[in-house]
Amino acid sequence: xxxxxxxxxxxxxxxxxxxxxxxxxxxxxxxxxxxxxxxxxxxxxxxxxxxxxxxxxxxxxxxxxxxxxxx
Numbered sequence: 001x002x003x004x005x006x007x008x009x010x011x012x013x014x015x016x017x018x019x020x021x022x023x024x025x026x027x028x029x030x031x032x033x034x035x036x037x038x039x040x041x042x043x044x045x046x047x048x049x050x051x052x053x054x055x056x057x058x059x060x061x062x063x064x065x066x067x068x069x070x071x
Contacts, residue, residue, distance in 0.1 A: 008058075011062075017052060
């Protein structure tokens with residue numbers, strides 16, 4: 001169960017990072033991930049985008065879980 005707690009927390013952190021990045025894009029037209037990793041097409045930026053997307057998909061399962069992440 002400890003591994004699941006860690007995976008859930010990492011997924012939530014990555015999803016929050018993605019949400020903040022999308023907020024910056026929507027409000028200021030500024031892509032923080034692309035800025036940090038020298039453009040949207042860089043390998044590192046694409047890895048971050050992919051990890052955030054996978055984390056968001058993982059977080060869907062948390063909606064249907066009866067436990068909270070902190071448990």
